[in-house]
Amino acid sequence: MVPTGTNSERPAHGATPAPARAAAAGRIPAQRVAPTAETGPAPGSAPDPGHAPGHAPAAPAPPPRRTTGRAARRGRLRRAGESAYGLLLLGRHVVMALIVLVVLAAGVWTSWGTAQHAMFTKGKERGTLxxxxxHDDWCxxxxxxxxxxxxxxxVRIDATVTDGKGQRIPVVLKPGTHDAVRTGLPGLLxxxxxxxxxxxxxxxxxxxxLRLHRSAWALGLAGVGVLGAAFVVL
Structure with missing residues (x-):
């Protein structure tokens, strides 16, 4: 049998084929070869970001979900519930703040009824009781x-500010009454x-x-100081 091709017709190993040599010489235009995954992109061409070697093409983004009427109503109800809870929380804080103010105002008003006579004695009857x-509440x-x-x-005086029968106490009389108020530091405290x-x-x-811990500590220490000082001097 005659072989289909001879060694003379086959290009030598490493030799450049004739069409390629002709294209390199400028006689025959070079054919562009599409890049493949094995050969890679052609020299000088920009890489395709969607078809990078070794990476699968990115999946298309899913279409946006449409909000149904039930989901929209549920969202509105949730927002309304959060707003109502916020209003209730705000109302609770406001009410508690008002209660604190009322308690402090009541304490000042009750104390001022006696303290004004112990502090400002000018023009009042002063003497010794x-x-x-x-008795139970009065001496x-x-x-x-x-x-x-x-x-x-x-005249009478609160039994809390006395030590019992026979004690002599500096006092001032409330105008128009027979009620005495102890003067000096013990009476003031x-x-x-x-x-x-x-x-x-x-x-x-x-x-x-209200979770106002610093303010609570300040008021608590002030109250303990007033009560403790009054207990010590009396």
Whole structure:
């Protein structure tokens, strides 16, 4: 059998084929070869980002989901519920803040009814009360006026500010009454005891309801200071 091709017709190993040599010489235009996954892109051409070698093409983005009427209603109800909860929380804080203010105002008002006489004694009857008898809440005895005023055979004073029968206490009389108020530091601190209790109660409300821990500590320490000082001097 005659072979279909001879060694003379086959190109030598490593030799450039004739059409390629002719294309290189400029006589025959070079044919463009499409790049494949094995050969890669042609020299000088920009790489295709959607068809990078070794990477699969990116999947198309899914179409946007349409919001149904039920989902929209559910979203509106949720937003309305969150708004209602926020309003309730705000209302709760406002109410608790008002309660704290009312407690403090009540403490100041109660204390001021006695403290004003212990602090401002000018123009009032000042003197000494000698305790003669004590009952459940009040002690009574004769009042001896000082530089100005008149003596009274019987006036009364809160039993908390006395040590019992026979004690002599510097007092001032409330205008138009026979009620005596102790003067000096003990009387002044005792007059502000209701405010001290109000400060303690307000501190509990601030810490528990409003979560204002620093303010609660400040009010609590102030209340403890007033009550403690009044207990020590009395």
């Amino acid at each position: 000698t305790v003669a008898a004590c 009574t005895g004769p009042f001896t006026a000082g530089a100005a005023g008149a003596d009274h055979p019987r 005792y007059a502000w005891v209701p405010l001290g209790g109000a400060l303690l109660l307000a501190s509990v409300l601030l810490a528990g309801a």
